[in-house]
């Protein structure tokens with residue numbers, strides 16, 4: 001065995017490796033006893049690694065970046081808790097993960113910002129969602145999962161480039177672009193707060209959000225239509241929040257962002273390889289809440305390798321109904337604008353008044369139903385495009401949609417000022433995390 005693969009102490013297990021070709025990497029069969037190679041040390045890859053290593057398998061995880069979470073580096077993300085009746089943290093516990101290894105801040109309420117700037121508050125007695133940080137700091141979910149993988153005995157090779165054909169589990173996140181998100185991270189004295197805004201001008205086809213946790217804030221806008229001069233959307237969104245949340249007290253630190261890849265696959269396991277997380281298209285087409293499915297699919301792939309289930313069958317049974325529902329929802333979203341967004345917000349609040357729980361309406365939106373399944377089958381031939389480079393897996397991707405004429409507008413003076421403020425911070429060393437992202441062909445740092 002190559003020295004790079006020898007298990008050393010915990011610190012040494014997660015190390016840099018630029019060695020590629022000389023590694024005799026063999027794609028292991030589930031029945032085999034050889035090492036299992038996983039491509040990608042993100043959420044789905046690490047979830048697989050933890051379960052396999054705990055079961056006594058020799059596991060090697062390879063990541064092209066310098067660390068887990070480096071793709072996001074300081075971004076806040078929401079672990080949704082509404083799409084299923086079971087709490088996600090209960091699922092994590094059942095799968096054997098320790099959620100206390102990372103910081104997760106629970107929320108039961110959100111400011112819902114309607115397209116006409118009315119702000120209402122869906123709320124619940126249950127945990128509606130948990131905010132986690134992505135990145136390389138100790139308290140991030142990425143590092144929490146990485147520590148568990150190393151403790152279980154997995155070896156992680158960073159800055160390591162391996163070929164897809166040489167790995168058993170493919171967990172390397174998005175490949176192409178169906179949508180993007182841009183955000184700014186800032187310091188603030190504002191108390192913890194979350195807002196979710198539906199506004200087709202600021203976030204074309206999608207939504208923007210404000211997250212504040214322990215003195216750090218994030219304002220982010222998501223673009224489900226491809227735009228020129230895309231930074232204006234973030235500047236204008238920040239200007240909107242500054243106006244409506246006057247106590248924000250924003251001191252910008254850095255800008256972050258990334259892309260989402262939304263695909264439907266004919267096969268999730270091909271030639272002995274398991275495609276998990278976003279590499280398998282297991283994402284939420286409507287709004288991009290992909291973390292839950294990433295971990296879940298990583299678990300299922302590991303369980304298949306351990307002979308406890310059949311990955312293809314379980315993905316189709318447990319995850320695909322949600323993905324299909326999200327495709328139907330996305331198709332509907334692509335056809336509407338602020339008028340329908342306003343009606344959605346009103347319906348959400350009306351439902352909360354009736355049931356006394358804001359999670360019921362949003363949960364229903366995400367849960368599979370016969371009419372969403374029917375709609376899915378009717379619309380996918382028109383909505384998705386074949387990916388000829390998917391190694392025979394029958395991948396159909398949602399293309400990044402074109403801009404509409406209403407997406408062409410000039411920034412307000414306030415937004416321009418925010419853009420100039422950022423330019424100065426960047427010149428003084430302010431970081432843009434997606435500028436160094438190897439997947440950034442469609443994410444400019446303007």
Ligand SMILES: Cc1cc2nc3c(=O)[nH]c(=O)nc-3n(C[C@H](O)[C@H](O)[C@H](O)COP(=O)(O)OP(=O)(O)OC[C@H]3O[C@@H](n4cnc5c(N)ncnc54)[C@H](O)[C@@H]3O)c2cc1C
Pocket residue numbers: 039040041042043044045062063064065067068069070071075076077078079080160161162171172173174181182256257258259260276277278279283288289290291292294
């Ligand atoms: C800006 C933004 C905000 C988001 N917000 C939310 C949210 O609030 N809630 C939510 O649930 N989801 C959110 N998502 C989606 C969520 O981040 C993803 O669905 C999830 O991280 C997918 O997990 P994964 O394991 O498939 O990929 P990742 O967690 O991205 O891990 C993939 C890993 O593979 C590595 N890699 C890439 N290429 C290679 C290669 N060739 N060889 C080896 N390694 C490679 C990468 O470096 C990375 O470490 C957001 C996404 C973005 C971009």
